[in-house]
Every structure is written in structure tokens, then in C-alpha cells.
Amino acid sequence: MNVLIVTESCFGNTSRVADAVAAGLRSTGAEVIVAEAASAPTLDGVDLLLVGAPTHNMGLPGPASRRQAATRGGNPAATGVAEWLDRLPTGFSGRAATFDTVTGTGFFAGSAAKGIQKRLRRHRVDVVARESFVVTATEGPLADGELDRAELWGAALA
């Protein structure tokens, strides 16, 4: 199975989750590419697409929230998952799953993964799973056990 994980990260936490999910998938024999949204390859030959981002202002990062992250010491790319989704061609026939990082859980924390799921479904992509991983503060680190949970989630997706 060929898996593409498209992600963005301002402080490195979502990237660490992406790498842990990739490790879980690889443990089942999957071929996995982890790519920054700004330089992600095409979806040719991809069976399972994973898209993950940090939650910003209850949804997906955009130019303004990335600037805010930069003022707090983050290192965002100029463009990310939202812009990648804008360019997504129609007709991807594989499965997909979405993930995010959040500082809190529940309605008022919001979820980038939920926003990604909505946008993928608008493209008629079959989204089979969605998961959030908790960071202890805006800059991180991830809460105890979250990287292990990400690896298990990846293995279960396969």
C-alpha cells in the first residue's frame, strides 16, 4: 500500500505526529512518504492519503495565523495544507484520513482535521478516519503518550 502524508507544522509537533503515524504504517509494510504541503508530490499511485495540520483559530492555519505563530517563535512555511487543498485535483479514488494537533479538546478547541475532512469530502474523497493529538501548550510539546498513540493509529489505519 502506498501512503502519502501531507502536513504542515509551525513548531514541529504536527510533523512529529506525522512521522509517528508513518512509523506505524511502515510497521505493517506500507510504503510511506511524508511531505510538507508546500512541496508535496502528486497523488499518482497513492492508495491512502493522510492530511494533517495544527489547529489554528479552531480550524486550518492561514496566512494570518501563521504570522501569529511566527511571532511566538514558530517557523511556518509560506503556504500549507489549506493552499494545498485549494489545488487538489478532483478524481482521487483512494481512501483518506485526517489528523491535527490541538491544545484542548471539545467544541471550543476546534479542529483543523475536521476542516480538512470537510474540504476533502467536497472533493468527493472517501475520508475513513479523523484523529486529534494534544499538545500541552501552543509551542508544544505533545502530551505524554501522544506519539505512541499516533504510531498505533497509523498501524490501525493500514
Ligand SMILES: Cc1cc2nc3c(=O)[nH]c(=O)nc-3n(C[C@H](O)[C@H](O)[C@H](O)COP(=O)(O)O)c2cc1C
Ligand atoms: C495563531 C494560533 C491559533 C491557535 N488556535 C488554536 C485553537 O483554536 N485551538 C487549539 O486547540 N489550539 C490552537 N492553537 C495551538 C495550536 O494547535 C498549536 O500551536 C499546534 O498544535 C502546535 O502544532 P505545530 O507545532 O505543528 O505548529 C493555536 C496556535 C496558534 C499559533
